[in-house]
Amino acid sequence: MALRCAVKLGIPDAIHRSGGTATLRDLRAALSLPEARQEHLSRLMRLLAALGLFTEDNKGGDAAGLYLYGLTPASPLLVHDAEANGGACQSQFVISATALSANLTAYLRLDEWFKSDGGAPAAETPFMMAYGMDFWAANGRDAERAARFNEQMGSESKLVARVLVRECGEVFPEGVASLVDVGGGDGTMARAIARAFPHVRCSVLELPHVVESVRSAAGSDGGAVEFIAGDMMDSIPPADAVLLKFVLHDWGDEDCVRILRRCREAISANAPEGKVVIIDIVVGASSSTSTTTKDVYEAQLLMDMCIMVLSTGKERDEETWSKIFMDAGFTRYKIRPVLGARSVIEVYP
Numbered sequence: 001m002a003l004r005c006a007v008k009l010g011i012p013d014a015i016h017r018s019g020g021t022a023t024l025r026d027l028r029a030a031l032s033l034p035e036a037r038q039e040h041l042s043r044l045m046r047l048l049a050a051l052g053l054f055t056e057d058n059k060g061g062d063a064a065g066l067y068l069y070g071l072t073p074a075s076p077l078l079v080h081d082a083e084a085n086g087g088a089c090q091s092q093f094v095i096s097a098t099a100l101s102a103n104l105t106a107y108l109r110l111d112e113w114f115k116s117d118g119g120a121p122a123a124e125t126p127f128m129m130a131y132g133m134d135f136w137a138a139n140g141r142d143a144e145r146a147a148r149f150n151e152q153m154g155s156e157s158k159l160v161a162r163v164l165v166r167e168c169g170e171v172f173p174e175g176v177a178s179l180v181d182v183g184g185g186d187g188t189m190a191r192a193i194a195r196a197f198p199h200v201r202c203s204v205l206e207l208p209h210v211v212e213s214v215r216s217a218a219g220s221d222g223g224a225v226e227f228i229a230g231d232m233m234d235s236i237p238p239a240d241a242v243l244l245k246f247v248l249h250d251w252g253d254e255d256c257v258r259i260l261r262r263c264r265e266a267i268s269a270n271a272p273e274g275k276v277v278i279i280d281i282v283v284g285a286s287s288s289t290s291t292t293t294k295d296v297y298e299a300q301l302l303m304d305m306c307i308m309v310l311s312t313g314k315e316r317d318e319e320t321w322s323k324i325f326m327d328a329g330f331t332r333y334k335i336r337p338v339l340g341a342r343s344v345i346e347v348y349p
């Protein structure tokens with residue numbers, strides 16, 4: 001809620017606009033907050049600085065108004081200026097994750113859900129308990145809700161795409177001429193891959209309501225990427241490679257096996273040497289460069305709680321992933337923990 005408050009007040013934008021640092025007094029003035037709130041603002045900033053979202057120093061003197069706040073490597077992710085973060089602002093995530101109208105209503109049902117037997121469809125997830133339908137049906141019924149979610153996932157994809165392109169070029173060698181991004185949302189990731197690896201023809205398979213909203217937002221089509229409306233449970237269009245980014249974590253093990261079998265059919269119809277590229281969490285795997293292994297593990301487990309509330313899926317460790325791959329008929333896989341809490345997994349027939 002403190003982070004939501006900072007985003008809603010525009011604190012990261014205000015510090016960014018003032019050149020990267022601002023005293024508490026200047027920050028309050030830039031945000032047009034009453035003087036009576038200065039002491040409260042200093043307490044909010046003290047917490048956000050302790051969490052690593054801003055720097056704080058009192059070199060100007062001990063008077064609270066002279067405390068200086070600055071940006072840390074994490075803060076550009078909360079700034080709306082696309083030049084600061086390549087368009088990967090994550091503020092919408094903060095707003096949605098903490099909005100009563102979005103998902104918070106479901107989080108508030110978690111304890112009640114624990115006490116239910118989970119058998120009735122209405123009690124399958126806390127989200128269903130709160131909304132009477134699953135997450136995707138809710139998005140299908142409410143275009144604004146869906147647009148916010150797709151925009152939020154799109155900004156996460158911009159962040160992930162930058163690292164993928166920089167560190168995983170070999171995932172898309174010359175031999176990979178086509179790729180279908182299954183459950184690819186608004187196509188942000190597919191467009192980033194098409195831009196970085198022009199030899200890869202990219203398409204997106206999505207639910208009809210998502211394709212419709214992308215088409216109406218883009219005029220007539222989704223840009224350089226072809227959109228196909230369908231259901232991944234039924235069939236996946238043939239391609240050399242199939243991408244599944246944060247799709248499998250939404251589903252139980254049996255459904256994952258079913259989706260991966262469809263993927264195997266899609267690549268063997270096109271390229272027997274093809275592969276499935278999964279971007280998802282492997283619990284316990286971490287590149288651990290700038291963040292500590294404990295922070296990454298904690299982020300993975302927090303994401304697992306979100307998924308427990310919102311869907312019937314889960315975050316998986318390597319052993320569970322491996323069993324799913326083998327049950328779906330694949331023979332080997334390679335995990336690259338290059339994306340902080342997330343990994344790139346290449347899975348081969």
Ligand SMILES: C[S@@+](CC[C@H](N)C(=O)[O-])C[C@H]1O[C@@H](n2cnc3c(N)ncnc32)[C@H](O)[C@@H]1O
Pocket residue numbers: 136153154156157182183184185186205206207210230231232233244245246247250
């Ligand atoms: C968590 S989102 C991930 C979106 C995107 N891959 C990303 O990482 O930004 C899961 C996506 O799966 C899509 N989806 C859900 N069920 C589907 C189905 N049966 N067939 C195709 N797509 C589906 C949703 O519309 C949603 O865009």
Ligand SMILES: O=c1cc(-c2ccc(O)cc2)oc2c(O)c(O)ccc12
Pocket residue numbers: 135156246249250310311342
């Ligand atoms: O609200 C979300 C957010 C995610 C999400 C967040 C950050 C990541 O690095 C990946 C995914 O995933 C979601 C999801 O899979 C879902 O079914 C509902 C909501 C969200």
